[in-house]
Amino acid sequence: MAERWQVTVDRGVCIGSGLCAGTAPERFRLDAARQAHPVEPETEAADGVLAAAEGCPVEAIAITEAGSGAAVFPPDE
Numbered sequence: 001m002a003e004r005w006q007v008t009v010d011r012g013v014c015i016g017s018g019l020c021a022g023t024a025p026e027r028f029r030l031d032a033a034r035q036a037h038p039v040e041p042e043t044e045a046a047d048g049v050l051a052a053a054e055g056c057p058v059e060a061i062a063i064t065e066a067g068s069g070a071a072v073f074p075p076d077e
Helices: 019-023 047-055
Strands: 004-009 028-030 036-038 042-044 061-065 071-073
Touching: 004 036, 004 047, 019 028, 019 047, 047 061, 047 071
Parallel strands: none
Antiparallel strands: 004 042, 004 061, 028 036, 061 071
């Protein structure tokens, strides 16, 4: 079974740059208010999702493992 991730966007932090939607358009959308949201809150682990989170200029995207809740991004320090 493939690893699953929970993806959230902190809409209070999101500035609507659209980098996530440009990096992983099948995984992120901007709404009418230019706020990002995941297309599906739970998804298969994918490099594009991680690249979108890493590329967010304000780190508004968080990824955790769906089963355990362990942080994928940003990593626990």
